[in-house]
Amino acid sequence: MSKVILYNFNHLRKNFSTISCYVPKHNPVQDNDIEILQEFIQKSMKMVILTGAGISTESGIPDYRSEEVGMYARTDRRPVQYQDFLKSSETRKRYWARNFIGFDNFSKVKPNSVHYSIRNLEVEHDKVTKLVTQNVDSLHFKAGSKQVVELHGTAFKVVCLSCEAEYDRFYIQERLKEVNSHLFGTSEGVRPDGDVEISQDTQDMFVPPSCESCGGILKPDIVFFGDNVPKIRVEEVRNSVTKSDSLLILGSSLSVFSGYRIVLQAVEEGKNVAIVNIGPTRADKDVKLKINAKCGDILPKIC
Template sequence: MGTVLDTAIDLLRGRRIAVLTGAGISTDSGIPDYRGEGAPRRTPMVFDTFLSSEDARRRYWAGSHLGWRSFASVHPNDGHRALAHMEEAGLITGIATQNVDDLHERAGSANVTHVHGRLHTVSCLRCGRTFDRHRIADEIERLNPWIAMPEQVRLQPDGDVEIDASQEFEVPSCPVCGGMLKPDVVFFGETVPPQVFAEARDIIAAGDAVLVAGSSLVVNSGTRLLEVARRADVPIVIVNRGETRWDARSAVRVEGGTSETLSAIADALIAPF
């Protein structure tokens, strides 16, 4: 009798696979999960608070800057690389990710839609122009020459960290119009842009099977995407450490880490048999 992993591989073999990833795929790169074992308690930034409170913007930008510098130093893991190899082999329709890091792209994946946005660009809420994060980071360090990476930083999944000196922090403004800048991530209280959700939905709809990797499927955007597959009667395979909200609706759930499990799936599906 085969294992649960064997069952998952047999179900995926010969199908075009749509992929949905969550924070759990990046934990082996050193970015913590929101809800996994040992995840820190935290209060994420709310969009209305960001807009209305200068103090909140100072706290957010100070922590986000340090967190982004940490994000830039992490590397893709075997789970990211396994999906990139599967895409190269023509096995997957693309990746819809709930993560704001760029580890899928750095591993070699080309067709990636970031449902919750990306940390690596910043936009002006007044004029709409978008800037590379490196440019804004350089300006932050010019305005705040005292800022430095603390020796002990607890990185958050959205790229934020907690620091004590945020009241001294000078927030950068738009280099073009002087307006309010915001990283291109979806804050709590914001909605996923319709075009972005449509791109993710198309990835899922193009699959004959859906592979979920490293998501507890608590966030509404993920469940909305899986509803597309459920309505089409497409089988769903979940790889995650711990239970998810869609276990009962999946064809199979593999309990385990994404690095080793996705590597095993890729090896089995790509290798001749």
């Protein structure tokens, strides 16, 4: 008889209910900062918003780099590298096993007040011409935003690297449950892309997915570390920034160049640029307006 691997759901549920455990230490927002950001938004008529993991921490999804609470501070594990995923069947098996165990809980995460505030700026107040997110959690779509570019892809779509067939991630999850019926449960903790820690036994017993059309390698439609953002997506963002009058960055340290170059373009083109983030960002020296605050403490008070 196959060995059954059991996990405890209670710790993970507790983590999601106590979302503040993923938000870095921060000071209360100042009234003056609220007034400054409100004036920035009021003057903006064609605004591009760029969001990062710092807004999803308030929904219970950790970021990578925050001091003490980010994934790099909590574990020595690092995200899968694109070339490793391509070259190694063991790497793919390990990735898919961890993603399979974590996906059910990851997919149930709900938007928070920041996501809804951004939605209101776009849909109710017609301020936002494009919302660019570095997150792969699709929480902006869940909140009702329309003009969304998922810069680094989405965890909710799967693509074949051979024939380019596309699959809904929920469909793949059901397929995986059928062929991995000997495994069930979840692990403690979750990562920004839905990954989790699992035992070596679970990994060894896991059966990874393959393309139904050609038998090729399946990969979530996510830009892995070491991969490039598709050119068509880069061009869409670049054109949106050019047509805008302002850029608002929310919850991103801008450590990844794909996000930072958006700021550089906006500055070069003379757009008004503002950043709201807990802690320093890569672009602090490039912009005139930086507010050190939790997005959930300031944006809902304006929107």
